[in-house]
Amino acid sequence: MAGGPRWDRRNLLRTGAAALGGAGVGWSAATAVAATAPAPPAASGPTTVVGPPAGAQTVPALGRHQTGIATTPQAHLALVGWDLKPGAGRRDLARMMRLLSDDAARLGAGRPALADTEPDLALHPARLTVTFGFGPQVLRTLVPAQRRPVLEELPAFSRDELEEQWSQTDVVAQICCDDPVTLAHARRMLLKDARPFAEVRWIQHGFRTARGTVPEGTTSRNLMGQVDGTVNPTEADPDFAPLVWTQTSDTDPFAGGTFLVVRRIRMQLDRWDRVDRAGREGVIGRRLDTGAPLTGTDEFDAPDFSATDHLGLPVIDPASHVARARSSDPTQRFLRRAYNYTEPDPRRSTGEDSGLLFLAYAADLARQFVPVQQRLDELDRLNAWVTTVGSAVYAVPPAAPAGGYVGQTLLEGADDGVADS
Amino acid sequence: MAGGPRWDRRNLLRTGAAALGGAGVGWSAATAVAATAPAPPAASGPTTVVGPPAGAQTVPALGRHQTGIATTPQAHLALVGWDLKPGAGRRDLARMMRLLSDDAARLGAGRPALADTEPDLALHPARLTVTFGFGPQVLRTLVPAQRRPVLEELPAFSRDELEEQWSQTDVVAQICCDDPVTLAHARRMLLKDARPFAEVRWIQHGFRTARGTVPEGTTSRNLMGQVDGTVNPTEADPDFAPLVWTQTSDTDPFAGGTFLVVRRIRMQLDRWDRVDRAGREGVIGRRLDTGAPLTGTDEFDAPDFSATDHLGLPVIDPASHVARARSSDPTQRFLRRAYNYTEPDPRRSTGEDSGLLFLAYAADLARQFVPVQQRLDELDRLNAWVTTVGSAVYAVPPAAPAGGYVGQTLLEGADDGVADS
Numbered sequence: 001m002a003g004g005p006r007w008d009r010r011n012l013l014r015t016g017a018a019a020l021g022g023a024g025v026g027w028s029a030a031t032a033v034a035a036t037a038p039a040p041p042a043a044s045g046p047t048t049v050v051g052p053p054a055g056a057q058t059v060p061a062l063g064r065h066q067t068g069i070a071t072t073p074q075a076h077l078a079l080v081g082w083d084l085k086p087g088a089g090r091r092d093l094a095r096m097m098r099l100l101s102d103d104a105a106r107l108g109a110g111r112p113a114l115a116d117t118e119p120d121l122a123l124h125p126a127r128l129t130v131t132f133g134f135g136p137q138v139l140r141t142l143v144p145a146q147r148r149p150v151l152e153e154l155p156a157f158s159r160d161e162l163e164e165q166w167s168q169t170d171v172v173a174q175i176c177c178d179d180p181v182t183l184a185h186a187r188r189m190l191l192k193d194a195r196p197f198a199e200v201r202w203i204q205h206g207f208r209t210a211r212g213t214v215p216e217g218t219t220s221r222n223l224m225g226q227v228d229g230t231v232n233p234t235e236a237d238p239d240f241a242p243l244v245w246t247q248t249s250d251t252d253p254f255a256g257g258t259f260l261v262v263r264r265i266r267m268q269l270d271r272w273d274r275v276d277r278a279g280r281e282g283v284i285g286r287r288l289d290t291g292a293p294l295t296g297t298d299e300f301d302a303p304d305f306s307a308t309d310h311l312g313l314p315v316i317d318p319a320s321h322v323a324r325a326r327s328s329d330p331t332q333r334f335l336r337r338a339y340n341y342t343e344p345d346p347r348r349s350t351g352e353d354s355g356l357l358f359l360a361y362a363a364d365l366a367r368q369f370v371p372v373q374q375r376l377d378e379l380d381r382l383n384a385w386v387t388t389v390g391s392a393v394y395a396v397p398p399a400a401p402a403g404g405y406v407g408q409t410l411l412e413g414a415d416d417g418v419a420d421s
Numbered sequence: 422m423a424g425g426p427r428w429d430r431r432n433l434l435r436t437g438a439a440a441l442g443g444a445g446v447g448w449s450a451a452t453a454v455a456a457t458a459p460a461p462p463a464a465s466g467p468t469t470v471v472g473p474p475a476g477a478q479t480v481p482a483l484g485r486h487q488t489g490i491a492t493t494p495q496a497h498l499a500l501v502g503w504d505l506k507p508g509a510g511r512r513d514l515a516r517m518m519r520l521l522s523d524d525a526a527r528l529g530a531g532r533p534a535l536a537d538t539e540p541d542l543a544l545h546p547a548r549l550t551v552t553f554g555f556g557p558q559v560l561r562t563l564v565p566a567q568r569r570p571v572l573e574e575l576p577a578f579s580r581d582e583l584e585e586q587w588s589q590t591d592v593v594a595q596i597c598c599d600d601p602v603t604l605a606h607a608r609r610m611l612l613k614d615a616r617p618f619a620e621v622r623w624i625q626h627g628f629r630t631a632r633g634t635v636p637e638g639t640t641s642r643n644l645m646g647q648v649d650g651t652v653n654p655t656e657a658d659p660d661f662a663p664l665v666w667t668q669t670s671d672t673d674p675f676a677g678g679t680f681l682v683v684r685r686i687r688m689q690l691d692r693w694d695r696v697d698r699a700g701r702e703g704v705i706g707r708r709l710d711t712g713a714p715l716t717g718t719d720e721f722d723a724p725d726f727s728a729t730d731h732l733g734l735p736v737i738d739p740a741s742h743v744a745r746a747r748s749s750d751p752t753q754r755f756l757r758r759a760y761n762y763t764e765p766d767p768r769r770s771t772g773e774d775s776g777l778l779f780l781a782y783a784a785d786l787a788r789q790f791v792p793v794q795q796r797l798d799e800l801d802r803l804n805a806w807v808t809t810v811g812s813a814v815y816a817v818p819p820a821a822p823a824g825g826y827v828g829q830t831l832l833e834g835a836d837d838g839v840a841d842s
Contacts, residue, residue, distance in 0.1 A: 055634030075601065075631065117694045118646030120709055124634050180496065180628035184644060184763050184775070188690065191772045200772040203765035207601035210496065212633050213476030213545050223605060225539030269609065273538045288541055342605050344624035351612045351621040354605070 054211055055124030055179060058109055064256030064398045065245060066406060067108065068129030069335070069361050070235050073220070074176040077206035077339040078187045079262065079357065081169030081392065082198035090142045093171075094411045096197040097132065100173065101405035103189050104130035107182075113189045126179035126211075128186055132406045133172045133260050133394025143410045149246070149254040151395045152366060154261070157377040157388070166264045166390025169201045174260070174359065178211040204264065204390075206339025206357040219291060219299060223340050223354050224272055224385070226284055227291025230299050231326075232336050244335050246363045253409035256398030259365045263358040264341075264390030270350050272385045283381045285322030293322060321382040324375050332372050334362035355386070365393060475632055476545030476600060479530055485677030485819045486666060487827060488529065489550030490756070490782050491656050494641070495597040498627035498760040499608045500683065500778065502590030502813065503619035511563045514592075515832045517618040518553065521594065522826035524610050525551035528603075534610045547600035547632075549607055553827045554593045554681050554815025564831045570667070570675040572816045573787060575682070578798040578809070587685045587811025590622045595681070595780065599632040625685065625811075627760025627778040640712060640720060644761050644775050645693055645806070647705055648712025651720050652747075653757050665756050667784045674830035677819030680786045684779040685762075685811030691771050693806045704802040706743030714743060742803040745796050753793050755783035776807070786814060 059067045084093060103113040108128050112119030134143075136151050143149075153168065173190055177183035191200065208220045222228040233240045248255045272280070277288060285303065286293050293303035295315050303322055307315045316323055327333075337359045345353035362368040376383070397407045480488045505514060524534040529549050533540030555564075557572050564570075574589065594611055598604035612621065629641045643649040654661045669676045693701070698709060706724065707714050714724035716736050724743055728736045737744050748754075758780045766774035783789040797804070818828045 053633055053635050055630075118644075120646045121642060121644075124630070126631065126634050179631040179634045181630050181642065181644075181761060182634070184628070184761065187763075188644075188771070188773065188775075192694075195770070200765075200767065203772065205765075207605070209476075209545070209602050210547065210600040210631060212474055213547050213600045213603070214474050221542060221602065223539075223542075223602075223609075225541045273613075340602060340605065342608075344621075344626075346621060349616070350609070351624065352609065354609075 053124075055126045055182070056110065057127050057178075058125050059127050059129050061399065065258075066129075066131045066396060066399050068131035068174055068176050069244065069258060069337070069396070070240070071127070071129055071176070072216075073208055073337055073339075074127050074129070074178045075208050075210045076177050076180050076183045077204075077208075077357065077359075078175045078183055079202075079204040079206070079359075080173045080175065080187065080190065081201045081203075082171045082173075082194055083201050084138070084170045084198050088197055090411055092197050093138065093142055093407070094405070096171075096194055097407045097411070098405040099193040100130070100132065100190055101400045101407075103186075103193055104132075104173075104406075105400070107186045107189065113193075115193075116189060118185055118188075121181060121185035124179055124182050126177050126182050128175070128177040128179075128182055130186065130190065131174040131176075131260075131396060133174075133396040134407065134410070135168050135170045135172070135392065135394055137168075138170045139395055139410075144413065147253045147410050147413065149257060149259075149395045149410070151259060151393060154365070154373070154391060154393060155370065157373060159377050159383055160388045160391060162391055163389045166202055166204070166392075168392040171198060172260070172262070172392070172394050202390075204262075204341065204357055205343075206341045208339055220338075222267075222338070222356050223269065223342065224267060224280075225288055227286065227288075227299060228338065228356075229336055230286075230291055231333075233333060239330070239333070240335075242363065243331075243333055243368065244361050244363060254395070254397065258361045258363060258396045260394040260396050261358075261360050261362070261365055261369055262390070262392045262394070263388050264355065265358050266353065266355040266387045266389050268385045268387070269354055270348075275385075282317055283320060283385075285316040285320030317381065319379050319381050321376075321380050324378075324380045325372060327372065327375075329371075332368055334360045334365075334368045334372075336360050361396070474545075476547045476603070477531065478548050478599075479546050480548050480550050482820065486679075487550075487552045487817060487820050489552035489595055489597050490665065490679060490758070490817070491661070492548070492550055492597070493637075494629055494758055494760070495548050495550070495599045496629050496631045497598050497601050497604045498625075498629075498778065499596045499604055500623075500625040500627070500780075501594045501596065501608065501611065502622045502624075503592045503594075503615055504622050505559070505591045505619050509618055511832055513618050514559065514563055515826070515829070517592075517615055518828045518832070519826040520614040521551070521553065521611055522821045522828075524607075524614055525553075525594075525827075526821070528607045528610065534614075536614075537610060539606055539609075542602060542606035545600055545603050547598050547603050549596070549598040549600075549603055551607065551611065552595040552597075552681075552817060554595075554817040555828065555831070556589050556591045556593070556813065556815055558589075559591045560816055560831075565834065568674045568831050568834060570678060570680075570816045570831070572680060572814060575786070575794070575812060575814060576791065578794060580798050580804055581809045581812060583812055584810045587623055587625070587813075589813040592619060593681070593683070593813070593815050623811075625683075625762065625778055626764075627762050629760055641759075643688075643759070643777050644690065644763065645688060645701075646709055648707065648709075648720060649759065649777075650757055651707075651712055652754075654754060660751070660754070661756075663784065664752075664754055664789065665782050665784060675816070675818065679782045679784060679817045681815040681817050682779075682781050682783070682786055682790055683811070683813045683815070684809050685776065686779050687774065687776040687808045687810050689806045689808070690775055691769075696806075703738055704741060704806075706737040706741030738802065740800055740802050742797075742801050745799075745801045746793060748793065748796075750792075753789055755781045755786075755789045755793075757781050782817070 059071050106113050110125035112122040139148050175187050219227050219229050233243050244258050246257050291299040295304035295307040339357045341357050342352050342354040400406045480492050527534050531546040533543040560569050640648050640650050654664050665679050667678050712720040716725035716728040760778045762778050763773050763775040821827045
């Protein structure tokens with residue numbers, strides 16, 4: 001190789017990936033430190049990145065849980081919804097999941113997929129994770145009753161205006177990555193390997209603030225400008241595990257799993273524009289600049305719903321979003337992992353269709369999510385500017401067993417003869 | 422404010438933006454250094470970012486040139502094409518450009534637009550640039566002959582399969598940013614301010630490798646996996662200015678301008694998959710791993726078109742992309758600034774429509790770009806896997822004069838009474 005002073009990307013990558021992924025701590029540990037005790041920024045001078053580039057970072061396996069759930073959200077999302085082909089059975093789904101799980105594991109480690117046609121696009125994992133889930137119909141028809149987790153479709157919500165094109169699918173993959181090129185490649189590999197078994201119903205793209213734009217740990221904003229996601233359990237929270245992971249015995253085939261709800265929430269940004277700042281803050285119950293509740297000064301202050309102003313009126317409107325979303329029942333919480341979306345749409349006066357891909361994980365959607373959504377459906381001042389146009393729920397199995405695939409514990413029993421690898 | 426150890430985002434941002442933008446060097450200078458003499462990476466340990474976050478970085482004004490041209494490409498692109506409303510005249514376009522230029526200047530500096538409805542989304546410029554251009558029809562009908570730069574539509578290319586939805590528009594804005602949330606907000610502000618004057622024909626989204634994924638200065642890859650953009654003039658190159666900026670007298674109203682060609686190039690990735698690695702490298706004339714020409718070992722080695730193998734056959738096929746794109750005429754070069762695109766497309770077997778938004782800037786498209794494209798149209802082995810479905814050209818005026826707007830020197834003369842602000 002000619003070169004001399006040229007940067008050796010390949011060696012760097014290997015070193016970096018080993019250093020970060022191998023030890024099983026790396027990025028997660030570093031982030032936790034940064035979030036709790038950020039170093040004071042240098043007062044001047046350009047940003048300098050020390051150490052391996054962010055593209056080498058991998059998300060370590062999380063024991064029995066799939067990655068991409070407790071993982072600090074990456075900048076980019078591609079959510080792929082498939083329907084199994086007519087007549088596809090348990091064996092077909094098992095084959096598909098074996099292929100896709102292998103792709104996900106390799107690509108997440110910065111290695112090409114087995115039949116990778118563009119292996120050079122796999123070398124910068126940039127925290128790539130792929131998280132799989134099964135829809136209720138798959139559970140009912142392809143998972144034997146004795147191994148079947150309980151997952152019902154959501155009840156009807158009166159304000160939903162659901163569009164068929166964004167509706168429930170059989171299988172979902174939540175692909176997340178800090179790099180859009182790596183993400184595009186991973187998505188393409190998964191789409192290709194799923195093609196013999198399933199048809200793509202939808203692909204939903206989402207984005208959050210890019211890695212490095214703001215200090216790690218900063219709460220993201222949605223396209224209405226709101227700080228969105230302040231109240232969200234973190235892994236450090238003792239409630240995190242019971243809120244997110246199903247609490248079953250270790251021998252349960254779904255132990256370590258969770259459930260995902262996907263809601264595509266369209267924003268009427270052109271009408272939101274007509275509301276002044278004070279009006280918007282009243283609708284939400286929080287300040288727009290800091291995200292603090294109207295009764296506090298800091299983003300993480302607890303809202304005081306009993307506080308009144310000089311007229312004796314509540315400072316936080318009981319019909320505001322924050323008041324209606326909050327419950328005194330501590331089980332009515334879940335892990336949000338939302339992304340913004342915007343797509344060109346010439347039919348709209350704004351030229352765009354924008355909104356939020358609301359993704360949330362919970363150990364029990366019926367108990368944790370549904371009551372909150374029912375309250376918001378009944379009354380929430382924000383409803384005048386948002387409409388849910390897509391809705392789906394999925395059972396998210398535990399991580400693949402060693403040498404196996406995601407969903408294996410549901411699809412294969414000790415002696416029901418599905419194994420075919 | 423409660424807080425104490427909490428990171429003060431607002432102060433940090435101000436400090437960072439001033440440090441980077443104010444001195445007029447900052448990021449650009451830092452990048453140039455990094456690209457020529459990368460520091461050896463630390464052998465282990467997580468990536469640490471020292472200094473202000475990347476979101477605070479601004480692109481300094483470049484004297485008489487618009488930003489977003491010589492600027493090292495940002496990670497994300499939104500290319501917006503507008504058609505002026507029927508009956509809109511020179512005065513209307515001047516009003517529109519005054520509004521949009523002001524938006525671009527403020528947002529690029531990390532300040533809200535004048536009538537910004539989500540000012541909190543404007544605070545992390547992340548190298549935001551907005552670059553404006555006018556189509557040939559605008560030049561012919563709204564710019565007086567004595568001030569009109571010469572811009573002809575491209576000749577027909579036999580292999581193009583142009584789709585009306587991606588065709589020539591009256592006005593274009595190339596919005597680029599390292600952060601997708603900042604980009605979405607800027608795009609929305611511009612769309613809103615243009616609405617009284619123009620209709621959106623298309624919005625084309627593109628992406629490159631995220632900032633921080635690989636060391637600064639690494640050549641990007643396209644979705645076929647190729648290292649794409651190796652031969653590209655940089656500002657350090659003495660040929661850069663004559664290749665990119667129009668070489669007219671300082672009193673010419675277009676002095677400091679350039680021309681933009683936009684080609685939407687769809688890739689047939691499903692068929693590209695069937696070609697093996699050696700076959701692909703033969704089609705391109707470069708190695709897939711390093712991007713080196715087949716006659717060299719390093720990405721930046723010059724291809725040797727006279728080299729033959731042991732059978733006496735040329736190592737680089739004369740019909741390969743690299744051989745056909747190259748000219749011995751040094752004026753047949755231009756500045757490429759391409760982005761990848763991928764959109765869900767259920768009509769395709771891949772589930773996606775993917776390709777390249779080829780953007781190139783040149784002082785004279787007819788002399789620099791057209792001969793190259795004519796050669797490729799005639800013969801290029803890569804043609805079997807790519808199809809141009811959109812094509813447009815724009816005159817890109819110099820930067821706004823002090824206190825003025827982009828395009829002012831074309832739209833307003835000393836005494837033709839257009840000024841109306």
